Amino acid sequence: MKIPLSFWEDSFFNEIFDLAVVGAGFVGLSAALEYKRSLPQAKVIILEKGIVGQGASTKNAGFSCFGSVGELEDDALTNPIDSVVETVKRRWEGLGILRANIPDTEMDYIETGGWEVFQDKDEYEAAALSIEKWNNLLRPIIGKGVFQVQAIDKMNFQPMSIYNPYEGQLNPMKAIQYLYRKAISEGIIILKGIDVDTWSKKNDVFEVLDRDSHTFCSKKILVATNGFTGRLLSDLDVKPARNQVLVTKPIHELQIRGNYHYKKGYIYFRHVDNRLLLGGARFISDKENTSSYGQTSEIQEYLSNLLKERILIDQSYDIDQWWSGILGVGNAKGPIVKEIERGLFVAVRLGGMGVAIGMEVGQKSAQQILNSK
Ligand SMILES: Cc1cc2nc3c(=O)[nH]c(=O)nc-3n(C[C@H](O)[C@H](O)[C@H](O)COP(=O)(O)OP(=O)(O)OC[C@H]3O[C@@H](n4cnc5c(N)ncnc54)[C@H](O)[C@@H]3O)c2cc1C
Incomplete structure (x- = not known):
């Protein structure tokens, strides 16, 4: 049941955000932070359905790794060797980005x-x-x-x-909590318990509706819902x-x-x-x-x-x-980072290596949004 909103709450919900990010995993948090850092005046909101975290980012095994020989050989059976090497490069550099953004001590990182x-x-x-x-x-x-x-x-x-x-381990819950704190301290609004259901667009503004009938207005949306994306965007190759x-x-x-x-x-x-x-x-x-x-x-x-x-x-x-x-x-390995219609962006399909590449994917997605019209 939707509880009637107060005047103050109603004014808040009527605000038009510059960017609404759906999903507060590594990708959503990293994208929101990168966007806000590049455009400090921008109004950014993250809508997350879990109360602690429901995605892979807080339920994973906490490996900081970039591929074993057996996995790379297996990948090379179906992919050109250059692209397998490129994937390792992305993971290796991604781990550097992760550790540059979250101090080792904050996420219990150990080699x-x-x-x-x-x-x-x-x-x-x-x-x-x-x-x-x-x-x-x-x-x-x-x-x-x-x-x-x-x-x-x-x-x-x-x-x-x-x-x-060169492999390490970390506590993913602590890593995500650190990013939450960072995001809030940089002026990003994070609302938990918001299960986004659908959206529509009127006059270049998206109206995002959650399952409890709350609405949020935003000029741009980033969908960072990884394995849950099918319910929102069924045509994408992400399962x-x-x-x-x-x-x-x-x-x-x-x-x-x-x-x-x-x-x-x-x-x-x-x-x-x-x-x-x-x-x-x-x-x-x-x-x-x-x-x-x-x-x-x-x-x-x-x-x-x-x-x-x-x-x-x-x-x-x-x-x-x-x-x-x-x-x-998905059928292809590697993330999907793209604008699927004007103002609507996705950064999904992180596979089993999102601890390694999640921050980089989020940053790349934010840059794509910043460079869009
Ligand atoms: C068991 C397990 C072990 C893993 N181990 C490792 C590992 O050791 N090393 C490694 O590199 N990777 C590992 N991974 C992969 C890694 O955890 C993921 O690739 C990464 O966390 C994905 O981040 P993300 O932000 O894209 O997605 P997620 O963390 O899944 O975040 C998506 C968020 O979107 C929210 N959401 C979904 N739908 C909606 C909606 N409709 N409205 C609002 N919010 C919504 C979800 O609640 C979730 O919080 C593992 C994954 C799993 C499941």
Whole structure:
């Protein structure tokens, strides 16, 4: 039920904003900040349906990474090698932008390194053979060789893994909270609990309507809703993909430290203090093409078995918590950043690397909006 507005509230809702951003994840917050910094007098509002955060930005695994050999090889099967290298460049530079905007201490950023592990010997040997190729391709970007073979023990995978010393970890909730504080301190209005439903345009001004019948007027709109975009713009090539995640209770003398990638990056695990976080495996089921939160016994069983049989072998532990998050994916890899009609912009489809590229995508989108008529 819509509660009648006061005179003051009504005046607020009747204001015409210069930019209304739908979605307060990494992309929406970064775009709003970049726009406001370039045009300090602009009136910018962010409309977010969650009360804390409902998107991938606060439900992800907190890896600061840019691709494992297995993932890059897999991408190179369907994409020109130049574009795969370009993607790594974008992620690497994106992580630089993230860390330039959010102090490491504010998001508990730590450099941990990352390991790609393999179950299958042939798969490991094929990946190991391509290390030199990828090191040569990435040296101009990273400045040095990235990947090297390293032994791993204590887990039930191939005894050798592929190590990348330049990976790190962060607390994504803290990162987003920092961006919220920044945005508010720079004069951006953030309204939570606003589930945008539709919009219409009259005299060059959009009237945005939420599910509780509030209206907001804005000259421009940026849709930064990632995996939830289909409900607002069904023609775009962006679909939801759910990822389920578990975290254990604290484990006495947990030996595993750092980031781990498995199955071409579709499965990932890391330590969080003295707990173990494990997630992914959406490839085992077609029920994960959804924007509904929740768990399925299929994925839970698969991840639980993996944890027991390959990761925390000979160790006692309890699973503390399960959750899920929604990615935005599509037939093509890489984000969609464009104006789809005059004044209406999108920056969506961040895939599984939005921690790395989200800030850059938001900034790029803001520049596009600033340069538009
Ligand atoms: C489980 C999981 C693990 C991941 N792990 C990593 C990782 O370790 N490293 C990495 O780089 N990336 C990771 N990712 C990907 C990364 O989290 C995302 O790519 C990134 O957060 C996307 O940011 P975004 O701002 O585009 O979208 P989101 O963070 O999804 O933000 C979109 C926002 O729009 C809001 N919204 C949607 N519809 C509406 C509406 N109608 N009205 C108002 N608001 C709306 C949502 O509530 C949401 O807050 C992971 C993702 C998941 C799900």
